[in-house]
Amino acid sequence: MTQTSISPLPAAPSRGLALRTESLSKRYGARTVLNNAQLEIQSGQFVAIVGRSGCGKSTLLRLVAGLEPASGGRLYIGGAPSSGLREDTRIMFQDPRLLPWKRVLDNVALGLPPEQRAAAGRVLEQVGLAERLQDWPARLSGGQRQRVALARALVHQPQLLLLDEPLGALDALTRIEMHGLIENLWLRHGFTALLVTHDVQEALALADRVVLVEDGAIALDVAVDLPRPRHRGDPRFAALEEHILNRVLQRPPREDTPPQPTASDWPGTPAHGLRWAI
């Protein structure tokens, strides 16, 4: 990947990274969360993964992001085998995960070399937060925090952007606004996008393809051939939504949900209630 500083709007669209998984699997102990997942995404495509909670869709995203090692199978990003964290891939989590002790601008500039700090301000402008550069994250609304998180991901000019239910905690109106924002930024920057969501409407509003994951495997792959920007009132939109929802509802939900193994990032276990001083 070539590191160039972000140019002012409109950015020259850089092609995104292609993605391919070959029988990718993930097991936690005896439990298989992801079973031989086969997925191929072309460069610059926007793909949404839907499914019930606990179906393995978030695990698939975490494997692609390199946050966790796969138990089996292979992952190719940009045509080459990939494992671990990558410079050209950025992930946006369900919670914004902003550092509360850094102001908005410094949160976006996290991990940027000092000479590229100016880019942080420009990207914040693109997400409509030019006025809030010097605010503490605690003073922002939920939607604004996710926009800061989006800016933080985009400032690195990722060629693959992974979105792990980033709008799950927002209210309906803010979500619709965010859909438009994400779509615009994707069209402008040209990265490959992989969105995990449980909301079929959201998937149809944004994605070129909707992939359904069921019991750790890919059960359905639908191309969404609707003109952008998409309208929820469009009968083709409604027909697609019904088709996918019917397919999702065919099966009863799985009882257990996989753990969110963020604790594995810790060298040790948390110490509970340890605050004695004398």
Next chain:
Amino acid sequence: MRASHPPQDTLLPADTVEVPGFGLLPLAPFALPGFGQGSVLGGWLVRALRQLLLALLPWLLPLTLLGLWQLSSAMGWLSSRVLPAPLDVAAAAWRLSASGELWVHVKVSSARALTGLAIGGGMGLLLGLLTGSLRLFETLLDSTVQMVRNIPALAMIPLVILWFGIDESAKLFLIAVSVFFPIYLNTFHGIRSVDPGLIEMARSYGLRGWQLHRQVILPGALSSILVGLRFSLGLMWVILIVAETISAQAGIGYLTMNAREFLQTDVVLVGILLYAALGKLADWLARTLERSWLRWHPGYQAAH
């Protein structure tokens, strides 16, 4: 107590004052002849007096006690060997500070306390960082630290005198040992309670090693570390008092022990009040640090 507050000050009768807990009290003792209720100047004066009275109310009890104390000393009910009169204490403080003696002792004591804090606190911070971040060091050190922690520092005085004699290093050792544990434990706990989601995010955004510690882990642990610091500051003065009364050639402890030898109870009291003032000063400094370092934290933001 009235059920509801009057909507405006002007509804209060001009010769009463509203005292929390008592409702309206008459201001009769403060009524001045010549200022009628109708006059603007009179109304202003009454309001100003009411404000003054309210501001003075919390000081009423301590000032009364002080007055009684002074009175009983002056009347000879209270021997100056038991408790010197407040004015004598003030005079002693003035005398000592005018001669410069007081400041010499304050300087020696503060230097001792701060050196001990720097040594013990610094080691606590370093070791807490090590055990908090690396599993190996936690396994290696933590159970030992937990064991040693339960030994009161003052119980080690006989041993400390044998090791270091009665000079400066013994005092520094005692202070350093006692401030070590609060800072160590709170640093360790603070690091372990940093949100793992933030650490995962920072790693995926390319932060490693020292950068990860400086930008994510340390700021996340900071509020906890400052709690440890405040505990340590309290302990620091307690241990200093004991250490200085063992034996010293200078310092507030020396000042008071020396004064005791000569039955100068007023100087003893000056020493005790000095400890109180220094302790308060240290706590104020720690709070100021909290307010400036944790100003992002909604719980520490000053109202504005």
